[in-house]
Amino acid sequence: MKIAVTASNNNGYESKVNEHFGRSPFFAIVDTEKEEIDLVKNPAAKASGGAGVQAAQLISDQGVEALLSGSVGPKAYSALTSGNIKMYSTKDETVRKAVESFENNDLSQLTSPNGTPRK
């Protein structure tokens, strides 16, 4: 299963989980079966508007089935829901820990947006 984790920096599994989704500097795309990780730069990080939508498009194009993030804003939530991507809220510090928590079913699935859009 392929999942995306918001990442503040580009340091493999030790990258820090980014609190926000849309303007997260990177996404860690993790294949949990193959145990492969790929850090993708998020072009929406510097978008003047619609960052959540653009970021949702990016991770959907990566073929992920789940997203781990501190928070997800309303437009991103709606786009990701349409894309059948499940969202999970995490407070873990590193991508490694977040993925572990996800695999242990320790993360709660978001059923509504929990972030606010920023301009």
Next chain:
Amino acid sequence: MKVTVLSGKGGTGKTTVAVNMALSVPDIQLLDADVEEPNCQYFLKPNFNKSEEIYREIPEIDQNKCTACRKCVDFCEYNALAMMLDEVLVFPEICHSCGGCEKICPEDAITEIDRELGVLKHSSTQYDIDFWQGELNIGEESSVPVIEALKEKSDLQKDIIIDAQPGTTCPTIEAVVDSDFGILVTEPTPFGLSDLKIASQLMDELKIPYGVIINRAEEESDYIIENYCDKNNIDILLKIPFKREFAYLYSDGIPFVIDYPEWQAEFKKVFTEIRGVLDEKDYSN
């Protein structure tokens, strides 16, 4: 003559200046173009007798015709479109109504539909001011079309005062771009100065003449603004003192020229001065 009141920093007193000036000059039209939070109304207590909805066009996708080619999604600079599971999603709040997606769609799957964006309200107030205000609907991101529509209400037979949104982004520029003069309202604090600098750069860029009004002026701190204006040859048109009485009136929604009519003369003088500056400019051209 069209004069826009603006400021880099919010909360410096644009509305105070716009309203009190409108109450000091005869036969004026006041346009509240701070459409995200129009607050001239709290001082003018208007009875709105006319309102007009403002619409803009947003795309509607015919999913039967759409082949998921994705050209529209890639085209949209504002990320208002996304493609999820071969279906195009529209995010109307962030759409800038450019119409590009409709033109670029090879399948004719996109049509434009109206979306209400805001409203214009009109009132002749108890103070005999021809007053229009624009209101942006909650959740909308682009206020420019509302400001454009508001400006179409300009009565060019009258002198017009426009109360702009704070900052120096699109809505402020839209409010001021075709004005004859800009009044930059600031306060004698480092924040006031910092944002005044940005606002004056904007006015230089737009090549619109301008002057400064210092609100909440205090002798011991006015130098913060005065030094900058001196150095850059910017006229200080007026200083409104930091007075407890003015603050009380403000919190009761009373424009201070009502209780202090001597200030009407001050504002009128500023208005006459601005007209003088503009006449001189016309003459020298």
